[in-house]
Amino acid sequence: MSAKSRSQRYRNLTSQKVNQISPSGIRRFFDLLASMEGVISLGVGEPDFATPWHIREAAIYSLEKGYTMYTSNLGMPELRQELSRYLRENYNLVYDPDRELLITVGVSEALDLLMRAILNPGDEVIMPDPCYVSYNPCVALAGGIPIMVPTNQKNNFEIRAADIEARVTNKTKAILIGYPANPTGAVMPRNKLVEIAELARRHGLLVISDEIYAKLVYGVEHTCFATLPEIKEDTILLGGFSKAYAMTGWRIGYAAANQEIIAAMTKIHQYTMLCAPIMGQVAAIEALRAGEASAAEMVEEYNRRRLVIVKGLNDIGLSCFEPHGAFYAFPSIKVTGMTSEEFAERLLTEEKVAVVPGTAFGECGEGYVRCCYATSLADIEEALSRMKRFVNKHKKA
């Protein structure tokens, strides 16, 4: 059997559902990057800080004491209690730690569980374009249909209630939003979220709010969607520890929602994941108990870098709206006349700076690139000076 027909045979063996998911279009770009040296990467999606030492130390101690077992499916009771307290103190939201909280393997698992828990074949989920890479495939893999709402720089990449409402059908099940946003850094103002909450109520839709970047906001306040009037019961709040506490590798997230939805998610979680890793859960407890100061310090540092990169990008002609959240800037590259992928690939080969093409996050990301500023100030400045050279060389008259 030839290599080609062999790969065809196995492709026929993988499910249609998986085959219909398009592989990430920028694989080639990643491979290119992996083969190069001396690259400054603004292409990352995680902090450059290691987890604060007191959190690591708590996890190390727990390992020494033999905490190496399964936990309750829902997650360790102490963690759920701390989380319940955290949500009450920060948002004045009351979630029963025994019935309304589920600890998951990152927000990623929570999102997957939720989609499988709520979607019937053909159900539609409305979400912004561009958005985090896994929203669309998670819906599709669960048999749902992702419905994209274009957002743009003019609207600061905020999703508008009117644009959502125009796409509501009798198959619409939920609205999925993630603000502060990856890849744009956009933060939704409260009044615009209120409009979304009202339309969700009007049409009886669930709202899934991925708030993994909740603590990373600069000069504005984050509005937790579940705190809006009369919407808590219909909101599934997803959050985690990865970004604010620099804990990406620990893989701990959570879902907070009414008990029926948590029970449905738990059913899948118990058969597929059993529980989130105990060492990560122990670390998360420490983060909730004593992590505020170190998180605040990191936010302060990100803010300085944010101001430097946004000014720098605008100065070299890559127009960039001011992102108030997460740790991404999302500049327009239109002055170069290149596509996002072309820009990213040529910037990498010509100047050794890695950025992520906006199209990785949806069609509306065309004409933009994602630049992560969770990297040292020195690297940001060097990357900006290389990008300046690149833009000057390729600028369309």
Added chain:
Amino acid sequence: MIKEILKILEDDARTTTKQISTMTGTPDAEVARLIKKAEEDRTILKYKTIINWEKLGEEQVWALIEVKITPQRDVGFDAIAERIYRFPQARTVYLVSGTYDLLVIVVGKNIHEVANFVSQKLAPIEGVEGTVTHFMLKRYKEDGEILEGKEGVKRQPVTL
């Protein structure tokens, strides 16, 4: 605003006024003015560099010296502290609570230099009751910087 500026400078004294201006959203000239004022009123004492001299094979002896003193009428510990801190060999001088009164950090080229300073200069000062000298064996961390084996960033070059 000055606090914000000082925090940035405390972390990296080489940050330019232009950079600080961007990081704080304060005009360049205003940043320069505030820094100059802080220098003049001695809020900013000095700009210095933390160096790992061992990398150059430089011999340096550090000693932490506990000094027990008799406080004097009217001036307390201050007069004796001053007699000590005026010696350039005394790099750092703190008044502390506990079983002794002053903690003096002395840096010398070799053990004899430090020992001579203690026995000939420090100990004979009137009011000094006694000293205990601890020679430093290893510097692990200096002013918040780990000297050896600082952990690097270990992430993947691209994640989405």
